[in-house]
Amino acid sequence: MKLAINTIVITLMTAILTACATTSNPYEHLSPLDYDINTYQPPCQRVTQTMGGAIVGEYTQCPQVQYYCTLKGTGQRIQCPKFNMEKYNQAMNQLDYMHWQELCDHAYRANLDQREGLVKIKSSLAGQKNPLCDEYGNPNPR
Structure with a gap:
């Protein structure tokens, strides 16, 4: 019984992942004049290095800049088309x-x-x- 349920769950998960992987971006047809590419810099964090309880040093760690696209007409956030x-x-x-x-x-x-x-x-x-x-x-x- 458990084997049958596990098989069904695995089959469904595989189907969902395959569908997600093969679904194309609905915004691929847009011209570069139809959308803006924007950047967002997430906040940086102060990181403390410790060794055996003693503070060895501190440095600022900033995440990578993230890119997102918005439609020029509406400002709606969209998935960026491939260049x-x-x-x-x-x-x-x-x-x-x-x-x-x-x-x-x-x-x-x-x-x-x-x-x-x-x-x-x-x-x-x-x-x-x-x-x-x-x-x-x-x-x-x-």
Whole structure:
């Protein structure tokens, strides 16, 4: 009887552990722009070294820094996704696109009010050519 119960318990524990080990992170699909990586330093502790009742020395022992992730939109704490270089590069390209688009929009809006002959605001940054629009914010012909 005990053997049968032990066998059932071991089988159930094995199934649960296998399910936990194979369950994927539900947040793996997120872009790096969707969440923040945060750090937390647990409090350090003062440790006293003793030898045979005599205090030999004291030192401060600090646990390792812990990392956790939060969703940018809600601030909800989530399991951190594994780092994926391809997703990271896609996110950085998206940021670059938004940056250049913002410069185009700024130059275009500023130049709407300009009269001919006045200096126009350019959409380039530090001499770089904006890939999305011309220097005055007008879309590049494709």
